[in-house]
């Protein structure tokens with residue numbers, strides 16, 4: 695717990711410094727603490743420290759965890775689904791998730807459109823930043839057409855783009871691409887102005903390139919039990 699507090703507060707401080715360095719308002723950068731592979735107890739400790747936004751990447755794990763946190767905490771946590779979502783898990787995942795960061799393919803959009811949701815889910819379109827069309831995410835030249843489809847969905851509110859920087863090159867290269875895609879998207883959808891980018895090892899660079907939602911796991915939680 696003392697270590698967790700130090701790491702959590704250290705990351706908050708680094709976010710603030712990175713925002714100021716980029717001449718941005720620190721409150722425009724939202725911290726999503728990625729708690730995958732960690733138990734609900736860790737989420738409850740983070741809530742005590744002030745965290746409210748949590749990221750998960752597997753519905754089988756996140757569903758029970760969200761239920762446990764809801765039962766044991768007075769304050770409401772917001773859940774962000776950040777991993778690849780199987781179409782047959784969409785109904786479950788979107789029942790507790792406020793945000794979907796990984797809208798990565800037309801077939802997932804179709805599955806989501808068939809659901810009856812109480813509230814629309816706020817969605818980021820995940821970009822494929824590689825040259826490999828078989829990787830997850832929407833290719834840049836498909837972004838406009840895909841965004842037009844998302845905008846007609848009754849179950850989703852399109853709020854921006856998301857990307858994971860490649861590990862084998864300077865992350866700034868990908869963050870710049872994401873920023874450019876974001877500007878293009880906003881011509882079509884001015885309200886879709888948010889950018890989900892940056893993880894433990896690269897969030898400061900992501901903030902420099904306009905990230906509004908950093909998804910940080912290990913820098914806060916410590917190493918994940920596998």
Ligand SMILES: *Cc1c(COP(=O)(O)O)cnc(C)c1O
Nearest residue numbers: 728751776893894909910911912
């Ligand atoms: C696990 C994960 C993160 C957090 O990664 P860390 O390196 O632990 O900060 C962020 N985004 C996605 C999509 C993830 O799967």
